[in-house]
Amino acid sequence: MNLKIAVLPGDGIGPEVVLQAKKALYAISVMFDHEFIFEDALIGAVAIDKTGTALPEQTLNLCLNTDVVLLGTVGDGDPKYDNNPDAQKRPSQAVLKLRKELGLFANKRPIKTYATLMHSSPLKREIIEGTDFIIFRELTGGIYFSDKSLNDEKNKATDVCEYSEEEITRITHLAFQAAQKRRNKVTMVDKANVLETSRLWRNVVQKVAYDYPDVELNFLFVDTAAMQLVLNPRQFDVILTENLFGDILSDEASAITGSIGLLASASFGTKKALFEPIHKSFPQAKGKNIANPIASIVSAAMLLEHFGLTEEAKLVHEAIEKAIEYNVVTLDLNPGTSFGTNEVGEFVSNFI
Amino acid sequence: MNLKIAVLPGDGIGPEVVLQAKKALYAISVMFDHEFIFEDALIGAVAIDKTGTALPEQTLNLCLNTDVVLLGTVGDGDPKYDNNPDAQKRPSQAVLKLRKELGLFANKRPIKTYATLMHSSPLKREIIEGTDFIIFRELTGGIYFSDKSLNDEKNKATDVCEYSEEEITRITHLAFQAAQKRRNKVTMVDKANVLETSRLWRNVVQKVAYDYPDVELNFLFVDTAAMQLVLNPRQFDVILTENLFGDILSDEASAITGSIGLLASASFGTKKALFEPIHKSFPQAKGKNIANPIASIVSAAMLLEHFGLTEEAKLVHEAIEKAIEYNVVTLDLNPGTSFGTNEVGEFVSNFI
Numbered sequence: 256m257n258l259k260i261a262v263l264p265g266d267g268i269g270p271e272v273v274l275q276a277k278k279a280l281y282a283i284s285v286m287f288d289h290e291f292i293f294e295d296a297l298i299g300a301v302a303i304d305k306t307g308t309a310l311p312e313q314t315l316n317l318c319l320n321t322d323v324v325l326l327g328t329v330g331d332g333d334p335k336y337d338n339n340p341d342a343q344k345r346p347s348q349a350v351l352k353l354r355k356e357l358g359l360f361a362n363k364r365p366i367k368t369y370a371t372l373m374h375s376s377p378l379k380r381e382i383i384e385g386t387d388f389i390i391f392r393e394l395t396g397g398i399y400f401s402d403k404s405l406n407d408e409k410n411k412a413t414d415v416c417e418y419s420e421e422e423i424t425r426i427t428h429l430a431f432q433a434a435q436k437r438r439n440k441v442t443m444v445d446k447a448n449v450l451e452t453s454r455l456w457r458n459v460v461q462k463v464a465y466d467y468p469d470v471e472l473n474f475l476f477v478d479t480a481a482m483q484l485v486l487n488p489r490q491f492d493v494i495l496t497e498n499l500f501g502d503i504l505s506d507e508a509s510a511i512t513g514s515i516g517l518l519a520s521a522s523f524g525t526k527k528a529l530f531e532p533i534h535k536s537f538p539q540a541k542g543k544n545i546a547n548p549i550a551s552i553v554s555a556a557m558l559l560e561h562f563g564l565t566e567e568a569k570l571v572h573e574a575i576e577k578a579i580e581y582n583v584v585t586l587d588l589n590p591g592t593s594f595g596t597n598e599v600g601e602f603v604s605n606f607i
Numbered sequence: 608m609n610l611k612i613a614v615l616p617g618d619g620i621g622p623e624v625v626l627q628a629k630k631a632l633y634a635i636s637v638m639f640d641h642e643f644i645f646e647d648a649l650i651g652a653v654a655i656d657k658t659g660t661a662l663p664e665q666t667l668n669l670c671l672n673t674d675v676v677l678l679g680t681v682g683d684g685d686p687k688y689d690n691n692p693d694a695q696k697r698p699s700q701a702v703l704k705l706r707k708e709l710g711l712f713a714n715k716r717p718i719k720t721y722a723t724l725m726h727s728s729p730l731k732r733e734i735i736e737g738t739d740f741i742i743f744r745e746l747t748g749g750i751y752f753s754d755k756s757l758n759d760e761k762n763k764a765t766d767v768c769e770y771s772e773e774e775i776t777r778i779t780h781l782a783f784q785a786a787q788k789r790r791n792k793v794t795m796v797d798k799a800n801v802l803e804t805s806r807l808w809r810n811v812v813q814k815v816a817y818d819y820p821d822v823e824l825n826f827l828f829v830d831t832a833a834m835q836l837v838l839n840p841r842q843f844d845v846i847l848t849e850n851l852f853g854d855i856l857s858d859e860a861s862a863i864t865g866s867i868g869l870l871a872s873a874s875f876g877t878k879k880a881l882f883e884p885i886h887k888s889f890p891q892a893k894g895k896n897i898a899n900p901i902a903s904i905v906s907a908a909m910l911l912e913h914f915g916l917t918e919e920a921k922l923v924h925e926a927i928e929k930a931i932e933y934n935v936v937t938l939d940l941n942p943g944t945s946f947g948t949n950e951v952g953e954f955v956s957n958f959i
């Protein structure tokens with residue numbers, strides 16, 4: 256297979272971890288005789304420093320002209336950038352613009368526990384053991400992308416949350432299709448007791464559900480869902496939700512397994528797809544060869560799966576599991592480790 | 608002290624648990640020679656069944672003409688009521704209308720671990736031990752109360768989230784004042800990388816913070832906060848946030864301690880105050896004498912504190928702790944118990 260992959264290393268630890276993901280993909284390409292062409296471009300804080308905007312035209316064009324995007328991490332939470340009144344100069348803006356321009360309306364985040372890592376979860380083993388679900392988060396609608404305003408006196412602000420039936424329908428189909436390949440259960444999360452958009456979501460999701468009679472559908476309010484994720488995460492198979500609730504719940508969910516450094520997410524639309532680790536950019540760890548590259552390598556495996564390269568993806572996952580089994584892991588997973596970002600990446604690509 | 612207390616038992620287990628709270632208050636009134644006058648009124652699903660509206664005029668008037676409201680539970684999550692297109696007939700509507708009409712702009716929810724109950728938390732002891740924080744949630748603004756609409760074709764919905772400087776300022780003062788009586792730390796939770804209202808919150812909170820130089824202020828994005836509540840809940844002292852984020856985070860927070868059946872919340876404005884347990888109405892448990900009355904009794908203790916009756920409140924708390932110590936608790940805390948709602952309530956009011 257020929258694939259042109261846009262690589263956006265981003266800032267913080269992004270460049271280091273994405274390099275390990277590239278190595279894994281390269282190993283796969285050699286082994287299976289695929290041709291993967293990588294092309295790098297700037298995004299986030301580094302792009303602001305070098306070009307003045309968080310998402311340079313050139314980067315966007317590259318993404319529009321490649322098959323798929325592999326993203327490192329984009330800094331967020333650094334007041335130096337985040338409080339800039341010019342939105343163009345806020346790293347988060349790059350992420351949002353990229354999602355919108357590439358039409359990445361669905362974000363898919365698998366959450367599962369790794370037997371060898373369960374001890375590092377804040378939750379008790381009996382609560383999280385066997386947890387295995389996927390969150391489908393709508394990614395280009397809702398309060399993220401509708402009108403915002405601040406009045407002239409700067410003492411009143413508004414954000415509009417808008418959803419259309421069409422936006423809800425397309426991601427709902429994806430969630431139900433995913434459930435059919437799993438345990439046939441979709442939990443729709445909303446706040447229908449308060450929000451009009453949530454009531455529209457409920458109606459539309461119920462309509463779509465008729466096409467999937469083998470899938471059980473239930474509803475949870477977002478506050479209850481936030482509680483249930485901690486009390487009994489095993490109950491979930493596929494969670495379907497809107498943009499903002501998905502943002503909150505997927506971060507909460509990734510905290511419960513003890514495997515934050517191992518989780519990645521896929522965002523896709525009808526044409527494009529983007530893969531990235533779920534962790535942040537940790538500028539403090541930058542350049543120290545201590546960042547855990549596994550989530551980024553997992554994002555590469557998800558990329559392979561996306562293009563139907565199932566066997567290839569499986570090999571990457573197996574190599575990762577071996578690294579964990581042999582304790583070839585970074586500081587976050589083993590405080591006494593002698594392995595760094597590079598060594599873990601080397602081990603994985605050699606094992607492939 | 609003379610107090611006129613409006614009691615709204617609500618539906619589900621509400622009436623049973625609020626009865627135990629009344630008993631505790633009665634015991635206190637006898638002991639300290641206070642005059643507490645209780646007057647009951649309908650709210651929620653029972654009010655819909657009996658009068659056709661979730662919050663009858665009569666109930667609202669009673670609340671407007673008393674010093675304070677003691678609320679049981681109001682059913683929410685039952686599709687029979689929740690999906691009624693007529694908002695007046697949805698139980699949640701009663702809660703929202705009551706908040707607005709009584710001007711209850713601040714919701715205060717203390718979260719702490721009880722040594723004797725830590726085993727029932729889904730989190731590991733070393734994570735939650737010593738957790739003790741308060742959430743200040745803005746309660747009459749934001750996306751809950753601004754414009755909502757559904758277009759004629761019923762395929763596009765919107766909810767507006769609006770905040771004014773004034774709404775933010777008044778609750779921010781309360782949060783900082785609370786922090787001064789505690790560990791002097793306020794964590795403001797928002798989504799300033801995406802929302803205009805969050806950026807207004809940040810600006811206003813920073814302005815108010817100048818009046819409290821002894822209080823440390825920091826900011827967290829709501830997704831990170833949802834993660835940190837699970838990873839390291841001890842880091843928090845006072846959490847300050849807007850309405851919807853507060854709804855989600857306070858339910859998540861109450862799940863981590865293992866003490867859901869023991870937590871209550873206070874809502875207040877400039878004139879009125881309302882106290883209630885944080886748990887739901889559990890219609891399945893109704894009338895079985897198995898519901899845990901402690902959260903409702905705790906809400907009565909919070910009521911006493913609110914009126915400066917510190918010693919009285921302390922006695923109630925001590926009686927509750929004794930009940931737990933002697934294992935005079937309901938099913939949820941001890942599967943082999945022989946005590947029901949009534950017996951636990953009796954024990955507490957006798958011990959006072």
Ligand SMILES: CC(C)[C@H](C(=O)O)[C@@H](O)C(=O)O
Binds near residue numbers: 331347502800801830
């Ligand atoms: C950076 C930020 C805008 C983004 C979001 O809120 O979607 C992030 O938190 C995420 O979940 O990818």
Ligand SMILES: CC(C)[C@H](C(=O)O)[C@@H](O)C(=O)O
Binds near residue numbers: 702703
């Ligand atoms: C019943 C519902 C409207 C309410 C809310 O969302 O505020 C409830 O969840 C709460 O937290 O008190």
